[in-house]
Amino acid sequence: MSVVARTRSAVSPLRRQFVAHPVRRPTVDEVVTADRPEEPIHCLRPATVAGIAHDFVRDFPGDVLYAVKCNPDPAVLRALWDGGVRHFDCASLPEIRVVRDMFPDAAIHFMHPIKARGAIREAWDRRGVRDFVLDSADELAKIRMEVAATGVPGALGLIVRVGLPKGGAKLDLSGKFGATADEAADLLRAARACAATVGISFHVGSQCLDPLAWRDALALTGQVIAAAGVKIDVVDVGGGFPVAYPDQEPPPLGAFFAEIEAGFERLGLDGVRLWAEPGRALVAAGTSVVVQVQARRGDALYVNDGVYGSLSDAGALAFRYPVRLIRPAGGACAEATGFSLFGPTCDSADVMHGPFMLPADVAEGDWIEIGQLGAYGACLRTAFNGFDRARIIEVADEAPSAEPVRIAA
Numbered sequence: 001m002s003v004v005a006r007t008r009s010a011v012s013p014l015r016r017q018f019v020a021h022p023v024r025r026p027t028v029d030e031v032v033t034a035d036r037p038e039e040p041i042h043c044l045r046p047a048t049v050a051g052i053a054h055d056f057v058r059d060f061p062g063d064v065l066y067a068v069k070c071n072p073d074p075a076v077l078r079a080l081w082d083g084g085v086r087h088f089d090c091a092s093l094p095e096i097r098v099v100r101d102m103f104p105d106a107a108i109h110f111m112h113p114i115k116a117r118g119a120i121r122e123a124w125d126r127r128g129v130r131d132f133v134l135d136s137a138d139e140l141a142k143i144r145m146e147v148a149a150t151g152v153p154g155a156l157g158l159i160v161r162v163g164l165p166k167g168g169a170k171l172d173l174s175g176k177f178g179a180t181a182d183e184a185a186d187l188l189r190a191a192r193a194c195a196a197t198v199g200i201s202f203h204v205g206s207q208c209l210d211p212l213a214w215r216d217a218l219a220l221t222g223q224v225i226a227a228a229g230v231k232i233d234v235v236d237v238g239g240g241f242p243v244a245y246p247d248q249e250p251p252p253l254g255a256f257f258a259e260i261e262a263g264f265e266r267l268g269l270d271g272v273r274l275w276a277e278p279g280r281a282l283v284a285a286g287t288s289v290v291v292q293v294q295a296r297r298g299d300a301l302y303v304n305d306g307v308y309g310s311l312s313d314a315g316a317l318a319f320r321y322p323v324r325l326i327r328p329a330g331g332a333c334a335e336a337t338g339f340s341l342f343g344p345t346c347d348s349a350d351v352m353h354g355p356f357m358l359p360a361d362v363a364e365g366d367w368i369e370i371g372q373l374g375a376y377g378a379c380l381r382t383a384f385n386g387f388d389r390a391r392i393i394e395v396a397d398e399a400p401s402a403e404p405v406r407i408a409a
């Protein structure tokens with residue numbers, strides 16, 4: 001008897017083949033005017049991504065590893081490469097394959113603390129991955145066994161992830177991964193005994209608005225290294241670098257880099273490399289999504305994308321995004337007022353409270369461009385209720401500004 005298995009791949013950007021840059025990139029307004037789209041459109045701005053990557057790589061005092069899960073679209077990966085990113089933080093085999101297929105020379109780091117055995121073997125044996133993260137003795141034993149089983153020699157890198165107490169990030173990650181300080185010290189010693197490169201990493205949580213979170217985490221890192229008493233090669237300060245949303249106004253990235261550099265210097269380590277794993281900060285501004293208004297009831301707009309599509313963080317997490325009305329027919333735009341959005345599925349949880357600031361006369365048939373959706377947007381789309389379709393285009397114009405809009409409570 002044979003079993004027929006199907007995998008659903010309709011929604012994953014990881015299955016999208018890389019397409020060469022189009023010769024001419026239109027503006028969003030041109031596309032909406034010409035096509036009057038009834039399905040959401042992801043508008044990608046490669047030049048924006050490349051520019052942000054260039055500045056991050058130039059200013060961060062160490063190596064920049066892009067966290068691929070944040071947006072694995074091949075066009076985004078290409079733009080990051082064009083901007084100077086050469087290191088990639090991958091968490092799964094499909095992410096590793098996409099990066100390796102596109103960039104034979106990229107340095108790929110396998111940064112998920114819990115890995116399938118087969119994934120470790122393929123990463124080591126066939127994809128040239130040498131660095132693996134871990135937060136337990138079990139995972140350390142697993143990595144050693146599987147690497148040895150391939151029979152392929154190479155310089156193993158082991159990065160120990162230490163857990164942090166709950167901090168100031170919008171998305172707390174402290175509960176799921178990370179060794180305690182004592183465990184981490186033991187793991188560093190065990191790693192030193194069998195690896196060519198040994199590092200320590202942490203993640204302060206995503207969209208972390210407070211540079212001092214890195215100071216505290218680096219201080220803890222120093223205590224763990226001292227307790228371990230072994231030489232360390234890498235200190236990895238993780239991701240979490242924030243971007244601006246209408247009600248979230250982080251300090252400039254330079255303030256975070258300065259705090260990290262100072263905290264790193266306080267550790268007084270010689271010949272140690274510094275790494276960071278930014279996701280959101282590199283790609284959020286690089287994609288907007290155009291949705292259409294299908295109905296209006298009071299100050300609620302029923303649109304064709306929602307929490308099961310590109311807007312999941314606007315749901316339970318109540319993220320707000322910069323928005324702009326697109327009305328090809330022209331006509332006056334009234335003064336802005338706050339709207340909530342309903343997504344297209346039948347689930348009452350498919351709601352985004354915002355508020356999103358739009359002209360008071362927004363009506364059925366209008367389009368809305370929603371900015372800052374390049375991170376954890378397109379890649380979270382599901383097929384629920386049949387609303388998995390979205391077009392991806394590359395555009396030339398500026399995204400809706402992330403300038404904060406203050407709303408009185």
Ligand SMILES: *Cc1c(COP(=O)(O)O)cnc(C)c1O
Binds near residue numbers: 067070206239
């Ligand atoms: C998600 C993730 C990142 C990226 O986080 P951002 O908040 O998007 O910068 C980096 N490292 C690890 C281990 C992650 O899980």
